[in-house]
Amino acid sequence: MFELLYTSLSPSGLTHAELVELLESARLKNKLLGITGMMIYHEREIMQILEGEKEVVETLFQTILEDNRHTSVNVFYQGDIEERAFCGWSMALKHLDDKAIKMIAVDYEGNEQKASAISMLVDNQNRGKKTFLSLLETI
Numbered sequence: 001m002f003e004l005l006y007t008s009l010s011p012s013g014l015t016h017a018e019l020v021e022l023l024e025s026a027r028l029k030n031k032l033l034g035i036t037g038m039m040i041y042h043e044r045e046i047m048q049i050l051e052g053e054k055e056v057v058e059t060l061f062q063t064i065l066e067d068n069r070h071t072s073v074n075v076f077y078q079g080d081i082e083e084r085a086f087c088g089w090s091m092a093l094k095h096l097d098d099k100a101i102k103m104i105a106v107d108y109e110g111n112e113q114k115a116s117a118i119s120m121l122v123d124n125q126n127r128g129k130k131t132f133l134s135l136l137e138t139i
């Protein structure tokens with residue numbers, strides 16, 4: 001099993017309705033591909049975790065990479081995992097609200113005044129995934 005985490009930017013921002021529409025078709029395809037994971041969205045910033053068989057994740061990621069609904073795609077972690085963390089989620093979605101941002105900032109050791117919510121997660125590799133999982137419980 002393999003995971004890939006990336007961040008990207010939506011050029012003009014996505015409405016909640018556009019995010020839900022994107023996710024609805026993504027979930028159908030992910031179910032067929034055996035992909036699980038989670039997406040976080042906040043003010044044009046996107047972060048996604050994809051989990052599945054390595055080749056399947058890599059192929060799907062190539063498709064996602066070419067999608068013009070986002071740019072500046074940056075893989076900040078990929079590697080083998082023992083088991084899925086998002087079992088049962090063909091793609092969870094968390095649109096960050098103030099409460100979620102506070103939760104992320106609590107675990108952050110840098111200067112949160114200067115960092116965006118998603119960069120706080122990325123900066124904090126060892127806690128990032130733990131925070132992701134606690135955000136999952138707030139969906």
Ligand SMILES: Cc1cc2nc3c(=O)[nH]c(=O)nc-3n(C[C@H](O)[C@H](O)[C@H](O)COP(=O)(O)O)c2cc1C
Pocket residue numbers: 008022025026027029030046048060063064065066067069070091
């Ligand atoms: C930020 C973002 C995340 C996406 N995540 C997924 C995903 O998890 N699964 C998926 O199948 N498509 C996802 N897509 C959509 C793909 O880029 C692509 O449109 C979709 O897989 C359909 O591809 P196909 O019809 O060419 O097979 C995502 C797109 C964006 C912009």
